[in-house]
Amino acid sequence: MSRPLRWVDAWVWLVYGFMYLPIAVILIFSFNDSEMIAFPLRGFTTHWYQAIFADTRLTSALGLTFLVSLPVALASTLLGAMAALALTRYRLRFRVAFLVMLFVPFLIPKVILAVAQLILLSELGIERSLWTVIAAQTIIILPFTVLVIASVLIRIDRRLEEAAADLGASGVSIFRRVTLPLMKNGLLAAYFIAFVLSSSEYVLTSFVSGRSQPLSILVASDFRFNISPTLDALALLIVLANLLLIGLGEFARLKARR
Template sequence: MSAVAKSWVWLVFGFMYLPIAIILLFSLNASDVMAFPLQGFTLDWYAEILRDGRLGGGFLTTLKTAFPVAILATLFGALAALSLTVYPMRFRGGMVVILLLPFLVPKLILAVSQLILLKELGLGRGLWTVILAQAVIVLPFCTIIIASVLIRIDLRLIEAAEDLGASRWECFRRVTLPLMRNGLMASWVIAFVLSSAEYVLTAFLSGRAQPLSVLVASDFRFNLSPGLNALAVLIVLGNIALVVLAETIRRRSGRPR
């Protein structure tokens, strides 16, 4: 790799991670004024966040939303990916266009349109409306992740299983599913992270059940507390722990026994 390429890579990494490092520094600053120079070292902001029952309730609401979203998006993403890569299907091009529409339509328009639809159907805003709306916008990511794994599968393995007398379900359970396991795990993790960070749709459709993203955005508007820096660091650490856990499970499950 040339020196120019290395410099560009480090510049990109710096642009991505330097703001997180600055937030980490301010979360440990003894002063409530977020400015340099730092006034000392303290963990009081972390203790303040952990004692905040309102944010704790928002965190539980986020978990109640992110887990079902990750499951639904991964399930339907797997079905869509199988239809696009493994099993024959008519009008694949049309299906790809439909799946990619959430990429092309701004989230604000999606949120307003879904809010109008819910009103016409007589449904109130709540946790389930947020789950369904988030699953729609996360679905394309899950489909692409799983399809990227399935597209590398040698279809002759499935044909060999069928020639040996396996049914369609047995071929899927014994051949296809083990080969797409890593894609399913990666899809679930990405869906969980995207759901926990989603704000626009959540703000429009959450109603009284407000996840953590809505609460934090509200606090940033009216009270720029250093405790929010500590909360941001905890969220980043939680996401890192989730990725590490998923990778550990993947490696252990892939070891020969």
């Protein structure tokens, strides 16, 4: 291996270390038998993990997070699939305007977008609730699902759809029997990405959630007043849950290829 390549590998490992070292620190302190998050360690315990399930505030906030993330992931995936099909399969008259409107959440800071949505809700007289959180999160997560699904549709050989049309298949049959099976992995990946983004969204949720407090808001609020090892344990469980979702998506992708 040449010297420049060795330097590149070293930098890559440094970047990975910088990214994952905080997770390793959280892992260590989540098993530390002390309320103080500091060295030296006092001993090994699983008390903080037990405290998570004993805390009704955390469990109820986790339930609210699922009530938001599941429909957000579903809605953003379905809307993203329709937008991706429109962009890759049809000649839109106002294609540039459609793209600009679709990817506006990429261009506007979340704080400004959150304030704008809060003003809109106030002017329309709509009370903030979980429904407003679902609608707001779907808007900002939609561009991610569009990109994921469109990247899959672009790689699909259009000659397969043309061959089905030459054999007499209708547009619905072509989509159901040819396009949908080929884009299934993209839909699955988009759903998992949307779920993870929704469950970790804080800025927008804090503006439009009202009295409801999903897990991201509750954890951020607790961190401002009390840094507890229980939060370390909770953060580690969230990381493991995200890794499990990624593993399930990869398993489904490999199974579909077989």
